[in-house]
Amino acid sequence: MEIFIQQILNGLSIASVITLIAVGVTLIFGLTGIINFAHGEFLMVGSIVTWLAVSNGWGFPLALCAAVVVVAVMGFALERGLFRFTLDLPTNGFIVSLGLIVVLQHIVILFWNANQKSIPHPLTKVWEVGGVRIAAVRAMVIIVTALVVTLTFFVITRSRYGRALRASVEDRDTAALMGIPVRRYITGVFVFGSALAGLGGALLIALFPITPFTGGTIVMKGFAVALIGGLGNLTGAVAAGLILGIVEGFSAGYGLSQWTDAYSFALMILVLLIRPQGLFGGTSGPRIT
Numbered sequence: 001m002e003i004f005i006q007q008i009l010n011g012l013s014i015a016s017v018i019t020l021i022a023v024g025v026t027l028i029f030g031l032t033g034i035i036n037f038a039h040g041e042f043l044m045v046g047s048i049v050t051w052l053a054v055s056n057g058w059g060f061p062l063a064l065c066a067a068v069v070v071v072a073v074m075g076f077a078l079e080r081g082l083f084r085f086t087l088d089l090p091t092n093g094f095i096v097s098l099g100l101i102v103v104l105q106h107i108v109i110l111f112w113n114a115n116q117k118s119i120p121h122p123l124t125k126v127w128e129v130g131g132v133r134i135a136a137v138r139a140m141v142i143i144v145t146a147l148v149v150t151l152t153f154f155v156i157t158r159s160r161y162g163r164a165l166r167a168s169v170e171d172r173d174t175a176a177l178m179g180i181p182v183r184r185y186i187t188g189v190f191v192f193g194s195a196l197a198g199l200g201g202a203l204l205i206a207l208f209p210i211t212p213f214t215g216g217t218i219v220m221k222g223f224a225v226a227l228i229g230g231l232g233n234l235t236g237a238v239a240a241g242l243i244l245g246i247v248e249g250f251s252a253g254y255g256l257s258q259w260t261d262a263y264s265f266a267l268m269i270l271v272l273l274i275r276p277q278g279l280f281g282g283t284s285g286p287r288i289t
Contacts, residue, residue, distance in 0.1 A: 013138035015245020016145035020200035021222030022237040024193035038100035040219025046201020060122035064202040075194025118209035230278025
């Protein structure tokens with residue numbers, strides 16, 4: 001039983017990072033229709049910023065904030081400079097995001113090489129409760145993710161901004177006629193999704209070493225989670241992230257780590273065959289169920 005609980009806890013920390021990516025993907029898709037495959041590279045850049053900051057003597061909390069800000073600014077620049085011109089041409093946006101993957105990877109390799117990078121665990125304490133070992137750094141990742149996702153839900157469901165955002169998703173033209181600055185909202189959502197990727201990158205490098213190619217694997221899982229939950233559905237993204245994280249935790253914990261990715265994508269294929277709209281129903285926009 002202790003091993004069972006241990007694997008659930010281990011899986012939840014990985015699920016947290018993947019969920020942050022999935023929430024960013026599903027938010028950006030929901031409002032803009034952009035499927036940004038470079039979202040994983042945004043996460044990788046967040047990890048690199050954290051690594052640079054910590055390597056220069058910054059504390060982890062400050063480095064995490066720097067990663068969020070830098071990736072959010074990068075998202076703003078790319079949305080204004082590239083993606084805004086592809087809103088009416090989704091295929092072009094898709095190609096642009098594929099090109100960004102290569103560009104961002106090569107920029108990082110050019111300046112900081114392709115070697116693996118890591119930082120000391122920001123928290124080293126390990127609690128033992130009933131035979132279950134709980135690493136403080138994993139607990140931190142889970143708690144931070146839970147707080148951010150809860151805040152995101154609150155803003156979208158309860159705030160004036162969230163109501164205007166959902167109105168924009170339902171009918172952009174009518175929302176614009178009612179005075180809602182739809183174009184500005186699109187930029188805001190893209191920047192927020194990018195900031196989530198930066199946060200995910202900072203949390204990921206607190207757990208594991210990363211390389212310039214880490215984003216590719218993570219974003220594929222992020223899209224798998226978004227599709228399993230239902231693309232465009234925030235509740236689905238969170239639930240599917242938890243499911244996938246627990247599956248991966250058990251896979252790694254019971255000696256089948258080499259099959260972890262296969263299990264994730266097999267689950268995605270199975271769900272899409274049975275429920276093409278995802279477990280919780282996909283939408284054309286961010287929906288709270």
